Amino acid sequence: MESLKNVAQMKPGDVGIITGFTDDHLAAKLMEMGCLPGVPVRFNFTAPLGDPVCISVSGYELSLRLEEAATISILN
Amino acid sequence: MSHKRQKIALLGNPNSGKSSLFNQLTGLNQKIGNFPGVTVDKRSGHCALPDGTSAEVIDLPGIYSIYPRSLDEQIVAEVLLDHHSETTPDKIVVTADATNLKRGLLLLTQITDIGLPTILALNMMDLVAKAGINYDLKKLSQRLGVPVVPINARNGIGLDELKKVLSQPLSAPQKSVFNIWDDAKAPVKELREKTGVDNDYEAYQFLEQPKSLKFLSKEKQLVVDQIRSSYNFFPGKFQGAETIQRYSVIQDLLNEVILKTADHSWKNYSGKLDRIMTHKVWGYLIFFAILFLIFQAIFAWATVPMDFIDAQFANLSSYLSSILPDGPLTSLLSDGIVPGIGGILIFIPQIAILFAFISVLEESGYMARVVFLMDKIMRKFGLNGKSVVPLMSGVACAIPAIMATRTIDNWKERTITIFVTPLMSCSARLPVFTILIALIVPNQRALGFFNLQGLALMGLYLLGFVAAIGSAWVMKFLIRVKERSYLIMELPTYRVPKWSNVGYTIIEKTKAFVLEAGKVIMAISIVLWVLASYGPGDKLANARENVLNESQNLRLTEQGLEDRIAAYKLEHSYAGIIGKAIEPAIKPLGYDWKIGIALITSFAAREVFVGTMATIYSIGSVSDEDNATIKTRLKEEINPDTGGPRFTPAVGFSLLIFYTFAMQCMSTLAVVYRETKGWKWPALQLAYMTSLAYVCAFAVYQMLS
Known part of the structure; x- marks a missing residue:
């Protein structure tokens, strides 16, 4: 499978491992919410208008906007 | 043995069951106060402990970490950092969702590192058992250096144990999890x-x-x-690095204390429900159906108790004036204070129903989905998905709605939401709308089943909503700040609401409304009474004689004479003088000095409009003042300039538009002042809404007449 670059590029059902963040300011908040490097993340679904999106991470569901999802780098 | 009552602060992630625990600990012994110097509501209550003492329990807003992201959270940080004040808690209970302990422990380790005596209340232990997880609680307690109590806050299991631990002395934790760089x-x-x-x-x-x-x-x-x-x-x-360090310690610790892990790594979340609730068709349909239900409830179900309250206070008023001796004090009581209190209490049914719905939506986890559904649309207008809740609440009352904007962490989006929320048609506009619509819109059906009056009412609500959204869109371009907007929000698992929590929310919000808004409405009623009852010179004292002189040729009944005297008194009171003074300004809108008095008196609270109109058109003396009477009197009012009726459709619609847009609510201004910490925004809001109202009412009147 082709390697993805960030969470915003994932499709519903995709799973990946968080590798890092591209935005320091958001990174602090995302990590507090359980998005940590090395943690698996699953893309669940998007809102009807394509934004925000819902992901599963660290055992619960998180919603974030596409632009925020784009700052989470992943590997799969 | 005398000692200070100990203070216990409840802390925890949002959705960790903190409110349930608070309600379980304190029951109905709750009150809302303010943290000193700030305006965030402080929920506190009392809890009896097994050692016979009583502790003060303080419910702090839910947070994910000690680093604040919004105004609510900053209060928590301040309470935790200030170790030497009145509000410093003696003990802290951190509530954590045991099915997902990781995030709860992030917060807990920050609290223990700061050196505050802490207890960990592991909540949702029933779900833990179902998920096949087993904790070594003794080891967890040892490693964290704090007592750990398993509880189930929904049904109260483990509460006795928690109270026992709370009544024992507790020292500050010694171990530090995070090593400062x-x-x-x-x-x-x-x-x-x-x-x-x-x-x-x-x-x-x-x-x-x-x-x-x-x-x-x-x-x-x-x-x-x-x-x-x-x-x-x-x-x-170093915030990010600190979080990583903490989580790595926590992960090691969890590996040690979790004896058996759940076999599926993804929680079996409520995905099936979300497929419907956030579906592009069903999602919006369900949301609008719920909105429709709320509207129905507020406007249809609330009328019965509201009419009841109204009737009781009218009875009380006339009863008081009949048994008490005539005089200014009786008049103040029966015409000022009692109707004033009635004017506050009449909103209780609507506020209670609205908050029942909001609380159920929040408890069930649906509210987060509404934010999720609406975020993209709201962002186009410079708002945030989270603005939906205040805008919805604004339909009942702008005051709690504006207080609900605190969850919006972006300053610009929060300010815009506060600014436009009062444009949503609140329940106080309803009496004004009802009477004016009844006056100018025929009670007929169009297209078979649409009631024209109902359509007009709905149109006004829609107009308010469009004005709110449109103003937000304009403000998006006017306010320029660099602060970034984000929406990183947990979508909590769907749950059946805990009904006692819903009940507590209703009681709490209603109490806050009656006390906070009540004070202002009360004060204004008294001022109004003074303005309407007194005037310069001796005109008021000689009212009876003057009226008798004027109407000698008319054969008036006793009742008709009293009405005329009341109207005469009002005309020559301070309120009447002010009304006449502003007449030139409101003439282009189609209003005369009598409407002017109503505009001025209802400046403080728009619902006063109907009462003032009733007084001005001398209906005050009629004991059974139902709408039909006011309506007939208003219909009969003649415009001396034209000889036709005063309330033409042009005047009526102009007034309707004016009340849709105008601020006309002192309490809202006061709350905006509190929430934005200055007079700048309330002043701008007042100026903007009044000019919008004036210009639109002017346009409507000129077009229709």
């Missing part, structure tokens, strides 16, 4: 020496959170600022 050690040491802070991590937080140090004296703040700049320490510098 070498770079930060020197400034932390210097800060501790210079300010007497008794803990490394607390000192570290002083450096990290300059905005949360309002409790420090000016001199000490200066010292902290100096240390920060001399070491080149900028806030937020």
Whole structure:
């Protein structure tokens, strides 16, 4: 499978491992919410208008906007 | 043995069951106060402990970490950092969702590092058992250095044990989870020496959170600022790294204390429900159906208790004036204070119903989905998905709605939401709309089943909504700030609401409304009474004679005479004089001085309009003042300039539009002042809404007449 670059590029059902963040300011908040490097993340679904999106991470569901999802780098 | 009543603060992640625990601990012994100096509601209550003492329990807003993201959260940071004030808790209970302990422990380790005596309440233990997880609680307690109590806050299991632990002495935890970076050690040491802070991590937080140090004296703040700049320490510098370090310690710890892990790594979440609730068709349909239901409830179901309250107060008023001797005091009581209190209490049914719905939506986890559904649309208008809740609440009352904007962490989006919320048609506009619509819109059906009056009412609500959204869109371009907007929000698992929590919310919000808004409405009623009852010179004293002289040729009944006297008194009172003074300004809108009085009196609270109209058109003396009477009187009113009726459709619609847009609510201004910490926004809001109302009412009147 082709390697993805960030969470915003994932499709519903995709799973990946968080590798890092591209935005320091958001990174602090995302990590507090359980998005940590090395943690698996699953893309669940998007809102009807394509934004925000819902992901599963660290055992619960998180919603974030596409632009925020784009700052989470992943590997799969 | 005398000792101070101990203070216990409840802390925890949102959705960790903190509110349920608070309700279980305190029951109905709750009250809402303010934290000193700030405006965030402080929920507190009392709890009897097994040792016979009673503790004060304080419910702090839900947070994910000690680093604040919104105004609510900053209050928590301040309470935790200030170790030497009235509000400093003696013990802290951290509620954590045991099915997902990781995030709960992030917060817990920050609290223990700051050196506050802490207890961990592991909530949702029933779900833990179902998920096949088993904790070694003894080891968890040892490793964290705090007592751990398993509970189920929904049904109260484990509460006795928690109370027992709370009644025992508890020392501050000694172990520190987070090691302060070498770079930060020197400034932390210097800060501790210079300010007497008794803990490394607390000192570290002083450096990290300059905005949360309002409790420090000016001199000490200066010292902290100096240390920060001399070491080149900028806030937020190590926050991410700290989180990573904490989580790695927590992960190690969890590996040790979790004896059996659940076999599926993804929680079996409510995905099936979400497929419907956030579906592009069903999702919006369900949302609008719920909105429709709320509207129906507020407007249809609430009328019965509201009519009842109204009738009771009218009865009380006439009863008082019949048994008490005539005089200014009786008049103040029966015409000023009693109707004033009635005017407050009449809103209770609507507020209670609205908050019942909002509370159910929040408890069930649906509210987060509404935010999720609406975020993209709202963002186009400079708002945030979270703005939906205040805008919806604004339909009942702008005051709690504006208070609900605190969850919006972006300053610009929050300010815009506060600014446009009062344009949503609140329940206080309803009596004004009802009477005016009844006056000018025929009670007929169009297209078979649409009632024209109902359509007109709906149109006004829609107009208010469009004005709110449109104004937000304009403000999006006017306010220029660099602050970034984000929406990182948990979508909690769907749950059946806990009905007692819903009940507590209703009681709490209703109480807050009656006390907070009530004070203002009450004061205004009294001022109004004075303005309408007194006037310069002796005209009022001689009212009876003057009226008798004027109407000698008319054969008036006793009743008709009294009505005329009342109207005469009002015309020559201070209120009447003011009304006449502003007549030139409102003439282009189609209003005369009588409507002018109503505009002025209802400036403070728009629902006063109907009462004032009733008085002006001398209906006050009619004991059974139902709408039909007011309506007939208003219909009969003649415009002396034209000889036709005063309330033509043009005047009526002009008034309707005016009341749709105009601020006309002192309590809202007061709350905006509190929430934005200054007069700038309330002043702008008043100016904007009044001009919008004036211009639109002018246009409508000129077009229709």
